[in-house]
Amino acid sequence: MAAEVNIPGVIDGHVSEQGDTVFPCFCCGICCSDYQPHLDTAESQLIADRLGMSLQKFYDDCTDPRWPGIDTHLLLHKDGMCLFLQQTKGINKWLCRIHDFKPAACREWAAGLKKKECRKGLQRYWGLSVDDSGKITGTSENLAGFLTFLKTLD
Numbered sequence: 081m082a083a084e085v086n087i088p089g090v091i092d093g094h095v096s097e098q099g100d101t102v103f104p105c106f107c108c109g110i111c112c113s114d115y116q117p118h119l120d121t122a123e124s125q126l127i128a129d130r131l132g133m134s135l136q137k138f139y140d141d142c143t144d145p146r147w148p149g150i151d152t153h154l155l156l157h158k159d160g161m162c163l164f165l166q167q168t169k170g171i172n173k174w175l176c177r178i179h180d181f182k183p184a185a186c187r188e189w190a191a192g193l194k195k196k197e198c199r200k201g202l203q204r205y206w207g208l209s210v211d212d213s214g215k216i217t218g219t220s221e222n223l224a225g226f227l228t229f230l231k232t233l234d
């Protein structure tokens with residue numbers, strides 16, 4: 081039987097400036113698989129420096145050769161996802177290996193229950209949906225599993 085949940089302290093009706101319900105990123109990695117962040121030269125240089133590689137090697141190894149831009153680049157995808165995305169062994173938790181210096185496009189992206197990418201992750205990994213009123217719905221078992229997982233996040 082389907083149940084629904086408002087997660088106390090997590091979903092409390094607070095709505096962001098973008099009009100979406102504030103919700104923590106639950107690290108499904110869908111946005112990092114569906115999109116390739118755009119980088120300007122300064123961002124590319126910063127990431128290259130932090131990775132200890134030359135700018136040219138960063139371009140060669142970490143950006144998409146199909147992108148026609150010269151002053152801008154797209155992060156490379158490998159196996160259908162950003163090359164910096166890494167699954168935490170054995171669980172549905174995907175983390176960014178360059179989190180501390182990831183591109184602005186990634187820093188500015190916020191999770192939200194109106195976002196189709198977050199909904200896709202909820203459905204794919206937790207078997208949950210979001211109803212018309214913005215509540216997460218699913219079986220009691222799936223909801224319990226997701227709530228337990230959320231408590232493990234920082």
Ligand code: SF4
Nearest residue numbers: 112162164165176186
């Ligand atoms: S740089 Fe990190 S946050 Fe950005 S798409 Fe890649 S894995 Fe995701």
Ligand code: SF4
Nearest residue numbers: 105106108109111198
């Ligand atoms: S799709 Fe949403 S929940 Fe999944 S990683 Fe991206 S922001 Fe986080």
